[in-house]
Amino acid sequence: MAFKLDSKIPAGELAQKWSNHKAAIKVVSPANKRKLDIIVVGTGLGGASAAASLGELGYNVKVFCIQDSPRRAHSIAAQGGINAAKNYQNDNDSVYRLFYDTIKGGDYRAREANVYRLAEVSNLIIDQCVAQGVPFAREYGGLLANRSFGGAQVSRTFYARGQTGQQLLLGAYAALNKEIAAGSVKSYTRHEMLDIVIEDGEAKGIIARNLVTGEIERHGAHAVVIATGGYGNVFFLSTNAMASNGSAAFQCYRKGAGFANPCFTQIHPTCIPVHGTQQSKLTLMSESLRNDGRIWVPKKLEDVEALRKGTLKPSQIAEEDRDYYLERRYPAFGNLVPRDVASRAAKERCDAGYGVNETGLAVFLDFKTAIERLGKDVIKQRYGNLFDMYKEITDVNPYDEPMQIFPAVHYTMGGIWVDYNLMTTIPGLYAIGEANFSDHGANRLGASALMQGLADGYFVLPYTIGDYLSKKIQAPKVATDTPAFDEAEKAVKEKIEKLLSINGTQSVDDIHKRLGLIMWDNVGMARTKESLEKAIVEIQALRKEFWSDVKVVGTANSFNVELEKALRLVDFLELGELMARDALNREESCGGHFRSEHQTEEGEALRHDDKFAYASVWEYKGENEVPELTKEPLDYEFTHRAQRNYKD
Amino acid sequence: MNFTLKIWRQKDAQSKGAFKEYKVENVSSDTSFLEMLDILNNDLVHKGEEPVAFDHDCREGICGMCSLHIDGHAHGPSQAVTTCQIYMRQFKDGATITIEPWRSAAFPVIKDLVVNRSAYDQILQAGGFVSVRTNSVPDGNAIPIPKADADESMDAAACVGCGACAATCKNGSAMLFVAARVSSLAKLPQGRVEGARRAKAMVAKMDELGFGNCTNTGACQAECPKQISIAHIARLNREFLAAKLKD
Amino acid sequence: MGCFLTNSSLGRKLVMSISGCFLVLFILFHMSMNVVAIFSAEAYNMICGFLGASWYALAGTAVLALGVFVHFAYAFWLTWQNRKARGNVRYAVTVTEKGVSWASKNMLLLGVIVILGLALHLSHFWAKMQLVELLGHHENNLGLEPTDGAALIKYTFSQWYNVLLYLVWFAALWLHLTHGVWSMLQTAGWANDTWYPRLKCISGIVATLIFGGFAVVVVWFYLQTVCPCLAACGA
Known part of the structure; x- marks a missing residue:
């Protein structure tokens, strides 16, 4: 049975939709809010801000995170900044321009109404965070400072040194702490959601594992909010944190929630290149570096050879022998083209043999011009901590020699399908932030992830959830001794027992690394029909191997990291296949999804709006069954779809 | 190797x-x-x-x-x-x-090497926040903040809450952690409003949780991965003593 | 408000800071007074007389004793709490962190040495001066007048082991003060990144001044016994 998708997008003018919608949806009275329970899973920007705001409204909130403190969620790692349409720089920015840049940046595969709402509330976020005591960068006049980011021609990114994500999360976490202290929110740290419980077709709670004791717990609620981020770690090597995973989202999918656009993966252009087989993760160098850094490879292949042999230093290559390929190909945006474009351009140069390190998988990010223009002190002030970090990792001083960078998996635009209210196809189940699919289309612009997480958590969900909960004011506390909870708990326990009993020969990481390679080689920056079909077959085989040959040591009732990793890998092994299937279905190139068969003569992504102007929403049919596709058409009423142009 | x-x-x-x-x-x-x-x-x-x-x-x-x-x-x-x-x-x-x-x-x-650091969460829950509601706030540029103050606030806000300060301190004192939060908010007009209450509440919670008394060895700042200065501890001392003397 | 000086860690530290400050001021005064002995035995004895068994001197002594007691009692109390806060299992490997002075981590040890030195010092001087007066005697067990401090100094520091013990004592005091002086200002909240180098410099100066002032008297009088010609030019 295919989904009957109702995106619930309100009628009317684009700029009026959100106001109209807010006026139309129901609210819950304070007396009734006290009777309603909400579970929030995840404490990143989305989860923390949602839990805090919902607690503030008077709901009883339970918030779960796998780390030892809500503050550690991976939102914290965002470096560059957060966008808002404040127009403080007087550079003719506006809500419409932010909306348009985001829609265009997403290669016209996002919902217009959602994106406009995002742009609309972006300004509130800045006000909110300032009031919370987030120490944004300021100018000498005491007012907020801005910087530029990829995909925009205005300066609208607010930042707090190189740690914007951390500072925003500390703001949301502080708001959460305020509510925890007030008793409206109860925090469960080192707890992992292992299943969602559905009763009468509605979300009624979760099964969670206490990661310290191994105890399996039942938690009931009138609504469940998934804010568990993205699934980039399918690739094993990514810029995500080690424990970032797609399992909570995947359980929702298994229980009937639609999963949208799983193939839309963002490959971030400025990461430190892979250095060996023992590497555990990739480190991102902030996109803000592209404000002053220039990306290049040598023009001559003999220089490339000499670089690889170590007989030539990059700084010794003459200006005329350098190919600043982004400036050459995209004069209007130059080094500040969107991430997908920059990543593909790097891949194109490396494929052509111009990669500058031993593996041939790196390009230069050079600050020579900027240092000459602005002086070393200014550069140090702007990027000092990033430069230090780079030196720490690579042992190369970026003040003297250019950085080496290469694209790496960073963000997943795809996620659980949600309607305009952020509710999934399962009533009472919500998904916010990176965990949903709604706002970034096929490619996310820099400094927009923080914006979306906080927009959803502070300003959208607290309103829209009331529309559903207003129907639950007569509902009693959710009982957890029902057959649905029994069944879910039993299934979780059986899965854990099975994993512990296989006792094969390969560790969880061994298999995860192999999955990562399959994904990177076949479902990575460039995909073809053949590579995707190959990936599906290989992943299926690997999944079989996993279930017969994995070795998970330790016990179920204790702190057991191997078991945690195994449980997450189980889902990655299915998610990887889903991503490949979605990529196979989408016979066009758009944003982060590049099908080599579909490109312009200049090698740019070639969309087929006539056939693929939809969000693909997948329905789970069983572990070894082909999922069913439903299409949500993306009707563009207010913007004209064009071939993305960053050249002029 | x-x-x-x-x-x-x-x-x-x-x-x-x-x-x-x-x-x-x-x-x-x-x-x-x-x-x-x-x-x-x-x-x-x-x-x-x-x-x-x-x-x-x-x-x-x-x-x-x-x-x-x-x-x-x-x-x-x-x-x-x-x-x-x-x-x-x-x-x-x-x-x-x-x-x-x-x-x-x-x-x-x-x-093994995993410890329970929830004490730090509890200290922040005691007062490490500005009591503002979602959406009832003025414009971000309504209150200008001198750059030097914002920068100093940011210096303190760089704390990642890893626990190295208390772990390295021979007195098991959490002062650098507490000071970083108190100081970061104290440098901003938004945080000043409830500064006195915050300093008292957080110090009281820190004491209650069994952290030791600071003896100004400076080991915390030496081992702090974010190089947070003990100058913030001096500010916490000021904030706290001023608050107590006003009581 | 009264109770935060006992039930809050910052309050307890403030007590350490204020009592420490008081003791530093006393020691500075004491040191200046001692130095007088080098130049004039009469002048020194005049000060001693002034500080004999009069009511104000006695009150001063009592306050001083209280200061020492509070500083010491709090030190033990804080240390006991700090050891408890550290937990039962200790690190197998410890190092001195960069920029951390040895003294700062061993203030209690240094304090104990200072107190032991103080006990010795009291037995040498106070027991033979103010106490004798209090008991109504006019001569101590050395056959000296209780107001003749200069003679007592001369006598005490004619013995080399006393000189040695006093120098060790002063060294411990010096170390204690290099950390203690700036630390008391830090605890009172009077410090920032600009002032740390200055405060530490001031601490060094105060500690060295005190050490020097005390040591020079001890050494001077010892040298007099070794080389009598010095005595001639001294007094």
Whole structure:
């Protein structure tokens, strides 16, 4: 049975939709809010801000995170900044321009109404965070400072040194702490959601594992909010944190929630290149570096050879022998083209043999011009901590020699399908932030992830959830001794027992690394029909191997990291296949999804709006069954779809 | 490179722990310290032994999850970095490296090298916030803040809550952590409003949780991965004493 | 408000800071007074007489004793709490962190040495001066007048082991003060990044001044017994 998708997008003018919608949806009275329970899973920007705001409204909130403190969620790692349409720089920015840049940046595969709402509330976020005591960068006049980011021609990114994500999360976490202290929110740290419980077709709670004791717990609620981020770690090597995973989202999918656009993966252009087989993760160098850094490879292949042999230093290559390929190909945006474009351009140069390190998988990010223009002190002030970090990792001083960078998996635009209210196809189940699919289309612009997480958590969900909960004011506390909870708990326990009993020969990481390679080689920056079909077959085989040959040591009732990793890998092994299937279905190139068969003569992504102007929403049919596709058409009423142009 | 590791193993909070020795061989010098532990753990899994439990997550030095007392130093021998940012090239080939969990009464060991740092959460819950509601706030530029104040606030806000300060302090004092939050908010007009209440509440919670008394050794700032200065402790002292004298 | 000086860690530290400050001021005064002995035995004895068994001197002594007691009692109390906060299991490997002085981590040990030195010093001087007066005697067990401090100094520091013990004592005091002086200002909240180098410099100067002032008297009088010609030019 295919989904009957109702995106619930309100009628009317684009700029009026959100106001109209807010006026139309129901609210819950304070007396009734006290009777309603909400579970929030995840404490990143989305989860923390949602839990805090919902607690503030008077709901009883339970918030779960796998780390030892809500503050550690991976939102914290965002470096560059957060966008808002404040127009403080007087550079003719506006809500419409932010909306348009985001829609265009997403290669016209996002919902217009959602994106406009995002742009609309972006300004509130800045006000909110300032009031919370987030120490944004300021100018000498005491007012907020801005910087530029990829995909925009205005300066609208607010930042707090190189740690914007951390500072925003500390703001949301502080708001959460305020509510925890007030008793409206109860925090469960080192707890992992292992299943969602559905009763009468509605979300009624979760099964969670206490990661310290191994105890399996039942938690009931009138609504469940998934804010568990993205699934980039399918690739094993990514810029995500080690424990970032797609399992909570995947359980929702298994229980009937639609999963949208799983193939839309963002490959971030400025990461430190892979250095060996023992590497555990990739480190991102902030996109803000592209404000002053220039990306290049040598023009001559003999220089490339000499670089690889170590007989030539990059700084010794003459200006005329350098190919600043982004400036050459995209004069209007130059080094500040969107991430997908920059990543593909790097891949194109490396494929052509111009990669500058031993593996041939790196390009230069050079600050020579900027240092000459602005002086070393200014550069140090702007990027000092990033430069230090780079030196720490690579042992190369970026003040003297250019950085080496290469694209790496960073963000997943795809996620659980949600309607305009952020509710999934399962009533009472919500998904916010990176965990949903709604706002970034096929490619996310820099400094927009923080914006979306906080927009959803502070300003959208607290309103829209009331529309559903207003129907639950007569509902009693959710009982957890029902057959649905029994069944879910039993299934979780059986899965854990099975994993512990296989006792094969390969560790969880061994298999995860192999999955990562399959994904990177076949479902990575460039995909073809053949590579995707190959990936599906290989992943299926690997999944079989996993279930017969994995070795998970330790016990179920204790702190057991191997078991945690195994449980997450189980889902990655299915998610990887889903991503490949979605990529196979989408016979066009758009944003982060590049099908080599579909490109312009200049090698740019070639969309087929006539056939693929939809969000693909997948329905789970069983572990070894082909999922069913439903299409949500993306009707563009207010913007004209064009071939993305960053050249002029 | 080859190393001998002396690692603290402890089954759970109730059990007694002890050091155990392990060898890791053929580690590339570009390997990070935690990747080196990954390699050890993968070997242990293959041997059917339980891997060493240690906290880590972002591996970029920002989440504050990783801990470890390495050869006598919180976050290892380098300055201004977290454990995840340490690379094996900083150790001598063939060295014996002693790895211990944070040791502080307020941070009980959960397993091996993993400790419970929820005390820090509790301190922040006592007052480490500005009491504003979502959406009832003025424009972001309504109150200009001198750049120097914003910068100083940011210096303090860089704290990642890893616990190195209390773990390294011979007095088990959490002053640097508490001071960082109090000071960061005290430097901003938004935080000033409830500054007195915050300082008193957070200090009271810190004391209640069994952290020690600061004796100004400065070990915390020396080991702090974010190089937070004890000047913030001086500010906390000021804030607290002023608040108390007004009572 | 009264109770925060006992039930809050910052309050307890403030007590340490204020009592420490008081003791530093006393020691500075004491040191200046001692130096007088080098130049003039009469002048020194005049000060001693002034500080004999009069009511104000006695009150001063009592306050001083209270200051020492509070500083010491709090030190033990804080240390006991700090050891408890550190937990039962200790690190197997410890190091001195960069920029951390040895003295700062061993203030209690240094304090104990200072107190032991003080006990010795009281038995040498106070017991033979103010106490004798209080008991109504006019001569101590050395056959000296209780107001003749200068003679007592001369006598005490003619013995080399006393000189040695006093120098050790002053060294401990010096170390204690290099950390203690700036630390008391830090605890009172009077410090910032600009002032740390200055405060530490001031601490060094105060500590060295005190050490020098005390040591020079001890050494001077010892040298007089070794080389009598010095005595001639001294007094």
